[in-house]
Amino acid sequence: MEEIPKNHPRYDSLKIREKLSNAVINGITHHTGLIAHGRGEAFDYILGEKTNKYTYEAEKISAAALLLADDPVVSINGNVAALNPGDCINLSNEIPAKLEINLFHRSNERVNKIYVELKKNGADKIYGLKADANISFLDHNRGLCDKDGIFSSDVVLVPLEDGDRCQALRKMGKKVIAIDLNPLSRTAREADISIIDNVIRAIPNITYWVEKYRNFDRDALKEMVDNWNNNLMLKNICTYISKRLNSMF
């Protein structure tokens, strides 16, 4: 692969594409993960490739919800494993939360490759290999999860999740925090807290607030989480995008 010149105006974006492309070649990311990434790119572009104030608020609330959880899990898929596995491990250590490999296009080979990648990045215990339970309401391989991982968790952080799975997790009574750049996606609408941000910015932002909030009064955190209006945040983001689009032409 030819080298990307450092002065290229789209250097960061091209480096990320290169990372994902390599991860597809190495069997960590599924082909269709590139399509998902392209979708994200489009929304990120429309959003100005930075965290807006509404999303920043969602990231704060997510940190609070993760700290309040009895048994939180950070779910890892093929794109996140390629993009910023270290950040995810760091977040799971800081909360602390379990780390579970959970794939839409699941294959043992890919699970094992991601396992090795996470280990290489310093992960300790990793869930998702046993796959001895099923997310209720879902047939198909995409429902597989660990009984003592996602299955029994109360709060799950799902970066780049499928809409169906997001809905199924909620039906199981879990609090779902989703990272998805598309504010209109089923995932974004279904989740309890939707983070309309690039995972590369979102995970470190949540981690920052986990550290800040660690010793906060739990009742105060609970009040913040209880008062969160996800729908209003999505509405605000749509208005924000809408204004941006009108100003771009």
Next chain:
Amino acid sequence: MEEIPKNHPRYDSLKIREKLSNAVINGITHHTGLIAHGRGEAFDYILGEKTNKYTYEAEKISAAALLLADDPVVSINGNVAALNPGDCINLSNEIPAKLEINLFHRSNERVNKIYVELKKNGADKIYGLKADANISFLDHNRGLCDKDGIFSSDVVLVPLEDGDRCQALRKMGKKVIAIDLNPLSRTAREADISIIDNVIRAIPNITYWVEKYRNFDRDALKEMVDNWNNNLMLKNICTYISKRLNSMF
């Protein structure tokens, strides 16, 4: 590849992804075509995954322009070859127009594979294999085209085109009809007629109007094409998107 559950609410979209994914494996579509598809998906989502009235008008005008052309060409790239080669062949027969394989990431191997795919779908003569001319203003492989194909054409339909090439074709004095779901892209802004639609809907729509307009008075068609205001259409679509985003929450 595992089967996509038929009851998945995004079944159609997932099937299309699968088609592209397979085309990458089979060497018809380039890796980066998947990321480009994802970007398109995002805009299609925002547009409601249907043809809006401004785009429908652009498709009518495109049909008129193709019927009026002396030497029209329908350009085929790796994504279109994977998604709806049959529709493109049908359109080129109906106009009639030449069919030319024209790739951004050009390799003889990929050209040959697309050639076989088009033949399998019933194409008669296919241009783009000789590559004995260059789109002016472009160095690099992406400029290669056939002397008696795109090079000498007067109207070119380019589905999913690169902004640079769209601009270069226009500089050569050709009328460019581009299909691109991103109304903000350089391609959409550079083309004479921009079709902000999914190729899967766009190609059959244009074909429908080619059939309708075939026996229309040529002066009437010419007047329609001459009066087309592409910039106004793009502005209308941005307003349309903007309103849609505001009304969705």
